[in-house]
Amino acid sequence: MNLDRCCIHTITTKPWSLNECVERYAAAGVKGISVWQNAVEGMTHTQAGELIRKNGLEVVSYVRGGFFPHTSAEERVKAIEHNKKLVEEAAALGAPLIVLVCGASPDQSLETSREQIQVGIEAVLPLAEQLNVKLAIEPLHPMYAADRSAINTLAQANDMSEAIGSSFVGVAVDVYHLWWEPNLEAEIKRCGKNGHLLAYHVCDWKVNTLDMLNDRGLMGEGCIDIKKISSWVDATGFDGYVEVEIFSNIYWQQNQQNFLNNIVKAFIEKV
Amino acid sequence: MNLDRCCIHTITTKPWSLNECVERYAAAGVKGISVWQNAVEGMTHTQAGELIRKNGLEVVSYVRGGFFPHTSAEERVKAIEHNKKLVEEAAALGAPLIVLVCGASPDQSLETSREQIQVGIEAVLPLAEQLNVKLAIEPLHPMYAADRSAINTLAQANDMSEAIGSSFVGVAVDVYHLWWEPNLEAEIKRCGKNGHLLAYHVCDWKVNTLDMLNDRGLMGEGCIDIKKISSWVDATGFDGYVEVEIFSNIYWQQNQQNFLNNIVKAFIEKV
Numbered sequence A, B: 001m002n003l004d005r006c007c008i009h010t011i012t013t014k015p016w017s018l019n020e021c022v023e024r025y026a027a028a029g030v031k032g033i034s035v036w037q038n039a040v041e042g043m044t045h046t047q048a049g050e051l052i053r054k055n056g057l058e059v060v061s062y063v064r065g066g067f068f069p070h071t072s073a074e075e076r077v078k079a080i081e082h083n084k085k086l087v088e089e090a091a092a093l094g095a096p097l098i099v100l101v102c103g104a105s106p107d108q109s110l111e112t113s114r115e116q117i118q119v120g121i122e123a124v125l126p127l128a129e130q131l132n133v134k135l136a137i138e139p140l141h142p143m144y145a146a147d148r149s150a151i152n153t154l155a156q157a158n159d160m161s162e163a164i165g166s167s168f169v170g171v172a173v174d175v176y177h178l179w180w181e182p183n184l185e186a187e188i189k190r191c192g193k194n195g196h197l198l199a200y201h202v203c204d205w206k207v208n209t210l211d212m213l214n215d216r217g218l219m220g221e222g223c224i225d226i227k228k229i230s231s232w233v234d235a236t237g238f239d240g241y242v243e244v245e246i247f248s249n250i251y252w253q254q255n256q257q258n259f260l261n262n263i264v265k266a267f268i269e270k271v
Helices: A018-027 A045-054 A073-093 A110-130 A154-164 A184-193 A226-235 A256-270 B018-027 B045-054 B073-093 B110-130 B154-164 B184-193 B226-235 B256-270
Strands: A006-009 A032-036 A058-066 A097-101 A134-137 A169-174 A197-202 A242-244 B006-009 B032-036 B058-066 B097-101 B134-137 B169-174 B197-202 B242-244
Touching (some): A006 A058, A006 A256, A018 A256, A045 A058, A045 A073, A058 A073, A073 A097, A097 A197, A110 A134, A134 A154, A134 A197, A154 A184, A184 A197, A184 A226, A197 A226, A242 A256, B006 B058, B006 B256, B018 B032, B018 B045, B018 B256, B032 B045, B045 B073, B058 B073, B073 B097, B073 B110, B097 B197, B110 B134, B110 B154, B134 B154, B154 B169, B154 B184, B169 B184, B184 B197, B184 B226, B242 B256
Parallel strands (some): A006 A032, A006 A242, A032 A058, A097 A134, A134 A169, A169 A197, A197 A242, B006 B032, B006 B242, B032 B058, B097 B134, B134 B169, B169 B197, B197 B242
């Protein structure tokens, strides 16, 4: 993939400050940055946005909102308030989009959690529309269904986006979560056709995954046919940034500049 | 669930020999045993079957065949031959069923692996029919799609069982693999209606799973609503054994008799 479409999530190079991320990404020819909440430290979101644009980078998304389901109604209200705050932060940052890790509670059914997710998104939506920040439901791999997301397939994310029916709510397609999905090509087509394909994330699935959360692979290192999925995404007309999002205890322990160089190489060759 | 329907997989109490499994299970009031290949050691399969029946237990299944997909045609032929040998062993053991962990190859698409699985099962089927051993496709959780199974939903297992269309090929429903599946109730109904629901496995999904393979929970320890899924399975008319299959580095390190006592308790209270 052409490097002009390359965006990197700050979490990918977690040891770096936002300042370092911005300078190093820009120097490597990367054009976009997705900002994790923890990366904005010691400055306001407005300042963070200025820092990024001053270095010639574009803010692609703010990560991450969600976690709407709770057995307690009070906790659900808190989650909605928290997400509203995130929308304000995203607007200050100049991020056009918030990624939603929707949440799940092990103490209730996935169906109930899904209902609470929809209620939560709809409660945040008016502010999101007002501040021009889109909300992207990220379906998470079924291995996260216990407590991270009750939305585990693109089919389910499409269902919910269609049920909500706003141009401000769509989907973040991540190859890590969805590569195994039975009707993935058709669901990507459906997502694009409805105008709901808002973001596209890449990394790889290592055949011997050592950690369920923090052992994602660099593109090309695993078993996902990323080029094929990219072709499906592009075929919908999507021409936005392709976001590299790698959580990895292994890579975080290595020299981050070398890692960045390898990301750029892999992005050009394997995405 | 009534203990009369309780079956335990030998792998659940891996530190025990088959002899110990048989004696302890029987003494605990367990009625069925599913025998893993590694448990038959120092005796023939015929002798193992006799040992089990002599102690008043029933052989429920032989575990496990499958692993059909390979990029090399030669390896695929070898896999089929291996599975034929397993069918013969199952027949000698007196097992009415072999559980198939169907396999996947990270070096080819899941679609190709699925085609090879179907070819493999159909190649083994004549011998299975001749020796009266059924073949149960076990859909595995999507986190095993890289190299363990390209069949990751009950929907896919139903599709394949229907495509093969033999009364000797069906499905093993395991709550660990399928609890998150979007249309699980409907797929269980479909499976039962077609006469394809051949086996039902239970354990639990721990919210903080430490190991992708060997950290399954005891029933009641995790977030799966096992009673609900059991009610769906029973509603199809299934009245066979309910098989406890727990891989756990944690439990394998503990006193196996205490663990067995806890399994029996959990089976009665939580299944």
